[in-house]
Structures are given as structure tokens and as C-alpha cells.
Amino acid sequence: MGKVTCDMAISVDGFVAGPNQGPDAPFGEGVGESLHRWMFEEPEANAAELKQLNDAGAFIMGRNMFGPGRGEWDLDWTGWWGPEPPYHRAVFVLTHHERATLEMAGGTTFHFVTGGIIEALERAQAAAGDQTVAIAGGAATVNQFLTAGLVDELRLHIAPVLLGRGERLFEGVDRTDLTQVGVRYTGLVTHLRYVITYDGDTERRRKADQADTSRPPGSTPG
């Protein structure tokens, strides 16, 4: 079974998006391109990390990353990414609302999972085989997987900005020891890689079971 990874572009003060994400502000108010300039302005310098971002056998994301809608589905909404999303694999979207699987051009298939993070992970691992499962975001979803002890490798891409407010990575995540395995700096971003070692699979799964039954999939109304 492949490892579970998570790549997050993040401000120096720990935010991965601003407040009030919506159709006109997919990363929230006051963020603009500040977290992602390295992707757009330094694509060659950051080629390795950009390739890695979408190099997984399957993806998991929260509903708020899939779109700005809440509550019942607007079936016209098929994600932020247009007809051919950049994933080219199965993507499992955590939601409280059932929706039929959505096949997009280029091999991306959105599956909508109402059973919580363990169901999403099991289905993603089945789809990925021995390849990586990537937790794509947003903050609430990543924080759930971290709390459950289910992330093997965390890759932070720190942009040189303080945002002051927004969606905070690590909110509610308890004390966790990390092992740093690399760093790379290109001018507009510092890439940090951390491995997380839990106390064996049993402990890990126990924590996951607790997390899965004690709260709904997503701290948002999605």
C-alpha cells in the first residue's frame, strides 16, 4: 500500500487560505496569488515540487476545495478546474450530500464520499494500488487526517507572507513529532518535507477510528 502524502502551500503564519472563500475568491479574501506566486512566476525553479503535487495514484479533498457551494449540490458545478482537471486520477471528495460520480476529460473522476475520512482513504488506497494517496486539502480536511494519524509525509510550501487570518493548518492537531527529510528554497518559496512516524499501525488505526466516529467528515457544512 502506498504512503499518504499531503502538499500544502502555506503562509509563514500558518494559513492555507483566507476567510470567506467564494466564487470570486477561491483562496479567500486578501490572499490573491500570495501563496502561489512560486507556481506561476518560478515554474522552472519549482518543477520538481510542481510535478510531485499531482503525482499520486488517487486524491482526497474536502468539499470546500472542490467548490464554493454548501448544502445540496448544484449539479452544474464540476469543480474549479474546468473540463480537464489536473488530477488525471480518481479524486474522492468528502461531503455530507450524496452525488453521482463525475467523469471528467483527461482521466479525472470525482467520487463523492459521505462515509467519512476512513471510507475515503480505503477507497482511495484501493484506487491507487501501491501508489501514493495525496490529501489535497483544504485545511479542515488535512487537519482531520493529521489528527487521525493518517499522514505519512507532509510537504509544506511556505510563501513569504503573513496573512493574518483565514483557514489555519494544524488547528486542533495535537502534539506530533516530525522528522525533517529535506528543504529546498527557490526565492519565492521554501519547500519543507517532514515524515510522521506513528506508534505502529494499530495505534494509528485506533486514532483514526476515534476520529471517524467522533465528528463528521469536514468541520464545515459541506
Next chain:
Amino acid sequence: MGKVTCDMAISVDGFVAGPNQGPDAPFGEGVGESLHRWMFEEPEANAAELKQLNDAGAFIMGRNMFGPGRGEWDLDWTGWWGPEPPYHRAVFVLTHHERATLEMAGGTTFHFVTGGIIEALERAQAAAGDQTVAIAGGAATVNQFLTAGLVDELRLHIAPVLLGRGERLFEGVDRTDLTQVGVRYTGLVTHLRYVITYDGDTERRRKADQADTSRPPGSTPG
């Protein structure tokens, strides 16, 4: 006039100390040496950064960094550092309670400042001449200086741990653009250096004046 710098050892989730700092837990509960292992276990690899930490013409710190006491002074308390503190320069301690200047062995002199961050900075700059003034901590003090637009260079020393709770750096600090000027990684820590450029001295000083009159020196009862 020398620049104003700030060096902070910080967890990946943004804490510089745990909760409930006290005589038996100077860095707060649950922290132990997790933020500072690089200092103790890798002193040679981190020699440049360790030298830089105490390489200033004067220092400013909050009362909570000077000691665990609150309210009126216990005059027997002369800091965490024993008879010869590692500063060897003038140190300006922000407090609400007057106290006579304290001369220690090795050239460290603690001055107690009741007039707020601007008074502390002016006195520190006068003492430092053309050398750097270092804001030594803790989080509440650094956050006040950042909010006031008074820090020229921020040096974060990121330790590979999530603490989950404690004293958060950047709490209450508004959106601020940074320029990254360096990174170095030694295994137990990543050193990140950022320059902060404000909109000229007038703007900067205006913000400082606002900050100084709108709240007391320190968000704590010190």
C-alpha cells in the same frame, strides 16, 4: 541606526512556547527541549545561528521572558540565566511595574521599562548605537513589535514538531509581505530569514504610535 531583528525558535504549527509557563517549565507545558534540540544537540552545525542569536548591541524582551513572576516584583528574581546571563549588553524588559536597574556579571544590565514598546526601542537604540537591536521574545512582545511595523529582519528557527497549543507567534499581526533572504537546514532545524519592508519610516512610525497608545506594553499582566 542599527536594524531591528528578531530570532525565534518555533514549532511547525507556529508556537514558541507551550501553555502555563512557570518555574518548572520555562518554555511551558509539553515543550521540553523540542524547540531547542538544535541548540543542544547540534551546536557546531548551528554555530552561525547561535552566534547571531546573541550578537546585538541591545536586547528587548517581555517580562514573561525575564521570569515567571507577575504583578509586583520579587526582587530576588534576577532572570532565568543565573549570575552571568548570555546577553553581555543592555537588556530592556517591558513591564508595568517599576524596578531599579539590575547589573549582572559579564556586562548584562537589565533595565525595566514601563513606558511601552516605543520607549523600550528608543532606549535600546540609544544603547546599541549603530548595532542591531534584537527583540528577544516572547511571542506577545514580538507580536507587538511586528504589529507596530518595527521589525526589519525576522529569523525563524523551525523545529520539527507540532505542539498543538501554547504561545502563538503572529497572533493578531495583520497581513504583511516578507522578502525571503535565506534558508539553511541542519537536520534538527530549518533557519529561515525574512526581511520586512514597510512603506517608509513615516508610515512605520505612525503605526508604532498607534500601537503604543492603544494598548499596554504586553498583553499579559506583567
